[in-house]
Amino acid sequence: MKKTGKLFIISGPSQVGKDSVVRTLKKNKALGLTGIVTNTTRAKRPGEKSGVELNFLTDKKFDELIKKGELLEWAYVRGGRFGTPKKPVISALNKRQDVIINIDVQGTKKVVKQMPQAITIFITAE
Template sequence: MSERPRLTVLSGPSGVGKSTVVAHMRKVHPEVWLSVSATTRHPRPGEKHGVQYYFVSDEEFDKLVANGDLLEWAEFSGNRYGTPRKAVQERLENGEPVLLEIDLQGARLVRQSMPDAQLVFLAPPSWDELVRRLTGRGTEPPEVIERRLEAAKTELAAESEFDSTLVNTSVEDVARELLALMQVSD
């Protein structure tokens, strides 16, 4: 009898490549269930309700919070994002590996509400590489980049709070290491 899968939380600084690693991993192992967050922001072109996010009104989000239906939630740029608790628990009870890709604040909240969750920190190969990734997008004004870099320093300092660290030198390698931590057989 193998152990029941644990919830795995992937976190790390902005720009480290979390979503790229997750997308690659899910292409190779579609059975890994990635939790879909609820958000109060409006869909961007091409986004579908229930696929990228569950798009909800402020009132609906207030209800989710009040009823304790979210494992964690946070606010960014005037919008709220949260992880629905029920879907995560159902998948885990069915023995499916569950992955959450969230920020540091969310990871800390999950640790409080599900102490047995496995927290994995995705680190950049170096500070210079992270700076390059954050500035290289070329889509944001300097003050936004400055804020992101400040936030990244804080996020990097939290690495010791995590159960394990993976260094993102190669998307394929990190995806493989993450699957091994989740005990998903190749």
């Protein structure tokens, strides 16, 4: 029996289709993957709801999370900051749930440094 879940990191350059890959994998219930909602300071786009794929935060709130060490990683990406919240990842893994996250290359390096057991999958365009 596994002691904790597995952390799968989908990574790659911008606009390569990481979001589509993660959405498809999460929809496949047989895989049992738990997705994590990413925090961001970027503006909400029409039709987006906070807490679904992204948590929309103020710069002040994002700064607080950084200061308290509550993000596994964070980075500036295309005019906003994005960060993976630590608590839901650790909580799911401790419940033996497999977790999937979508982060950029610099974020992947930060997470792997903290969690070397993570399984990284790098997506590229043809």
